Amino acid sequence: MAYGKKVLDHYENPRNVGVLDKDATNVGTxxxxxxxxxxxxxxxxxxxxxxxxxxxxxxxxxxxxxxASSSLLTEWVKGKTLxxxxxxxxxxxxxxxxxxPVKIHCSxxxxxxxxxxxxxxKKKVN
Amino acid sequence: MLTPTYMDYSSTTPVDPRVAKKMAKYLTMEGxxxxxxxxxxxxxxxxxxxxxxxxxxxxDLVGADPREIVWTSGATESNNLAIKGIANxxxxxxxHIITLKTEHKAVLDTCRQxxxxxxxxxxxxxxxxxxxxxxxxxxxxxxxxxxxxxxxxNNEIGVIQDLQTIGDICRENKVFFHVDAAQSVGKIEIxxxxxxxxxxxxxxxxxxxxxxxxxxxxxRKPRVRLEAQMHGGxxxxxxxxGTLATHQIVGMGEAFAIAKAEMxxxxxxxxxxxxRLYDGFSDMEEVVVNGDLDQRISGNLNISFNYxxxxxxxxxxxxxxxxxxxxxxSASLEPSYVLRALGLSDELAHSSIRFSVGRYTTEKDxxxxxxxxxxxxxxxxxxxxxxxxxxxxIDLNSVQWAAH
Numbered sequence: 001m002a003y004g005k006k007v008l009d010h011y012e013n014p015r016n017v018g019v020l021d022k023d024a025t026n027v028g029t030x031x032x033x034x035x036x037x038x039x040x041x042x043x044x045x046x047x048x049x050x051x052x053x054x055x056x057x058x059x060x061x062x063x064x065x066x067x068a069s070s071s072l073l074t075e076w077v078k079g080k081t082l083x084x085x086x087x088x089x090x091x092x093x094x095x096x097x098x099x100x101p102v103k104i105h106c107s108x109x110x111x112x113x114x115x116x117x118x119x120x121x122k123k124k125v126n
Numbered sequence: 127m128l129t130p131t132y133m134d135y136s137s138t139t140p141v142d143p144r145v146a147k148k149m150a151k152y153l154t155m156e157g158x159x160x161x162x163x164x165x166x167x168x169x170x171x172x173x174x175x176x177x178x179x180x181x182x183x184x185x186d187l188v189g190a191d192p193r194e195i196v197w198t199s200g201a202t203e204s205n206n207l208a209i210k211g212i213a214n215x216x217x218x219x220x221x222h223i224i225t226l227k228t229e230h231k232a233v234l235d236t237c238r239q240x241x242x243x244x245x246x247x248x249x250x251x252x253x254x255x256x257x258x259x260x261x262x263x264x265x266x267x268x269x270x271x272x273x274x275x276x277x278x279x280n281n282e283i284g285v286i287q288d289l290q291t292i293g294d295i296c297r298e299n300k301v302f303f304h305v306d307a308a309q310s311v312g313k314i315e316i317x318x319x320x321x322x323x324x325x326x327x328x329x330x331x332x333x334x335x336x337x338x339x340x341x342x343x344x345x346r347k348p349r350v351r352l353e354a355q356m357h358g359g360x361x362x363x364x365x366x367x368g369t370l371a372t373h374q375i376v377g378m379g380e381a382f383a384i385a386k387a388e389m390x391x392x393x394x395x396x397x398x399x400x401x402r403l404y405d406g407f408s409d410m411e412e413v414v415v416n417g418d419l420d421q422r423i424s425g426n427l428n429i430s431f432n433y434x435x436x437x438x439x440x441x442x443x444x445x446x447x448x449x450x451x452x453x454x455x456s457a458s459l460e461p462s463y464v465l466r467a468l469g470l471s472d473e474l475a476h477s478s479i480r481f482s483v484g485r486y487t488t489e490k491d492x493x494x495x496x497x498x499x500x501x502x503x504x505x506x507x508x509x510x511x512x513x514x515x516x517x518x519x520i521d522l523n524s525v526q527w528a529a530h
Contacts, residue, residue: 003441011441017509034527035473035512038435038461042511063437067509088135 003064004098005066010068015075018057020044020103028121032112039066039106043113045077045085053077053085058113065103069110082118130447131491135332135425135484136281136309137449142334142485145380149336152176152373162370163361173372180379184328187382188307189317190343196362197375200340201308202232204327205275207342207366210238211352212273212325213245214303220270221245224263224301226277227467228252233275233306254365254469255418256285264295273302278326279310282451282464282480283417284426286314293322302350308332308340310387313393313423318343324350330374334485335381339374342366392485393430397424399483399492404429406496410503412516414480416451416465431499432469432479433513434506439479446495451478473512473522 003011018119022029026047033040046055056074060067072093077085093099093107132140139286151157152173152273162177164170181192184511185480198204213223225237227249237247253259258276259508267274274296279286289305296303304325312333318326323345330339344350358367385392404427407413412432428451431439436450451462460466461475479499483492507513515522 011438014509019514031511032528035471035476035522036527037472038437038476040527041509059509059514061433061510061512062435064441066435067438 002060005067006072006097007099008063008114010097011064014058014067014071016071017059019059020046020055020057025124026121028117028119028124030113030116030120033062033066034107037060038062039109041066041070041109041113043070043073043110045114045117045118046126047082047121051081053080053082062106062109063103065097065099066106066109068097069099069106070113072096073083073110073114077114082121083116084119088114128445130445131495132447132448133481133483133487133491133495134449135487136284136482138303138331138337138481139334139484140486141331141336141377142381142384144384145335145377148380149377152376154272159371161371162372163359173370176372176376177370180375182380183383183386184341187316187320187386188311188326188328188343189321191346194318194346196342196365197370198340198342198366199338200331201230201306201327201329202340204329204340204342205230205232205306206236207296207352207355208325208327208344209233209275209309210240210355211365212302212304212350213240213243214353215351216272219299220268222268222271223247224250224266224271224274226250226252226258227416228256228280228282228306228464229277230281230306237275252467255421256280256283256416256464256468257418257421258287258292260288260295263292267295267299267301271299271301271467273304275304277306277309278316279307279369279423280417280464281309281313282462283428283468284423284482285310285417286310286421286423289321296324297322309423312382312389313425315389318345324348330378330381333381333385336374336377339371339378341378393424396483396487397513399487399489400424400427400481401495402489402492403427403481403483406492407499410500414474416468416470416474421430425483427481427483428465428478429481430474431503432474432477433510433516434477434503435478436479438506439477439499439502442506443495443498448482449480449484451475451480452479486501 041060058070068101084116090107090111095111158172160169160173164175185192302324308329326343328341331337414430416428465475
């Protein structure tokens with residue numbers, strides 16, 4: 001199967017690869033997926049005092065589309081409030097990366113990952 | 127355009143130029159284009175002569191009589207004809223069939239179809255090295271077992287089954303023995319004059335012949351009978367009707383003749399290349415060879431780079447054409463059923479790459495592949511949360527994953 005240009009770009013030059021301190025009070029971590037299914041995403045966000053996401057990092061085990069979906073998402077969430085970030089839909093990722101039907105689950109996983117990271121962060125704040 | 131290096135010879139092979147050259151002589155007006163079934167004129171006789179020669183070339187490679195070779199469209203059809211043909215002909219004797227979970231889909235799905243028609247099939251688990259557990263097989267044979275079907279060499283992991291031992295057990299128990307030899311013929315010695323095998327499937331395109339061409343060996347002594355699956359003009363002694371594709375048949379014959387002449391040298395050469403490839407990876411961390419390394423066809427290396435997903439690795443090494451046990455593209459998200467049947471964890475199965483080298487692979491191809499794979503595995507591990515966890519000493523099995 002041939003990959004789309006945007007998937008290839010993110011795959012070859014992934015944005016925001018890395019790790020944030022998961023114990024910091026202003027960092028939320030979302031780890032979703034399972035090795036058994038062939039993809040695991042870890043997405044981390046760091047918010048400033050105004051509750052705006054100022055930093056985002058990811059690491060992903062999975063196919064090219066899974067890597068591209070998480071890379072794209074880290075770009076999108078930066079500068080957004082948690083509410084805005086939680087509004088991102090997997091279909092937007094599908095549209096942007098032109099994912100074929102068999103790869104839609106990669107975008108779903110990315111949406112799950114940002115939601116999980118936000119939930120983790122909110123738990124810390126409360 | 128710079129094309130990728132081909133290292134997927136277990137999927138298919140290019141037609142050998144010597145084969146293609148010969149095939150071209152059996153197509154046009156100037157060539158021998160006739161119908162081998164036309165017994166009344168020159169054109170038919172010429173075609174028949176070519177078909178007979180090819181039949182002898184195929185039979186010669188495997189120690190069979192030419193009259194034991196039935197032309198088909200490929201190993202898939204041969205497997206269908208052998209298994210359904212036996213089942214339909216001998217169903218009054220019994221309705222039980224035994225096979226292995228790691229067989230090719232052409233065998234497994236044929237068995238599934240027979241189950242729908244009232245047959246009972248036992249799908250045995252292989253041992254962890256991919257080989258059949260002989261005791262397990264013995265214990266599975268019943269009064270009503272009519273057929274056992276095991277492949278000679280597995281297409282994914284390249285392991286070689288012991289046909290002599292399995293065949294002896296079949297003979298003792300009056301069970302017909304069918305062997306899918308698509309991956310072994312022309313690569314390792316097969317002597318059907320001495321092997322206790324009743325039916326054997328062959329493919330042309332796995333050994334530098336044309337696609338869409340195969341054959342089924344049907345033993346004459348002891349005599350094996352089949353119910354035809356393709357009906358028509360009664361070609362191939364009634365077992366497989368349809369006008370013979372002379373150019374395809376000639377191509378298969380030539381490919382098999384070349385294999386007979388060059389097999390020994392070629393398998394030594396591909397073994398050296400395989401070993402070179404393996405040596406290039408063996409010092410890396412968390413690298414596992416799938417399937418038995420000794421009881422294995424020379425050109426195959428199925429290897430898992432743990433914590434790196436196979437499909438993304440294939441994408442990263444797009445300069446080398448290989449295949450993967452990862453099934454990220456399939457709707458089910460299930461990794462290779464062959465690797466799963468060996469008892470491999472899902473993540474190791476997802477992380478597997480099958481390299482298969484062949485006639486046109488060079489040492490430079492192998493060295494380039496090693497360098498590329500090493501670089502990309504390192505890059506993808508830097509990107510892998512599982513690698514981080516492994517490095518932190520976290521047992522992945524202890525983690526509560528949310529399967530999706």
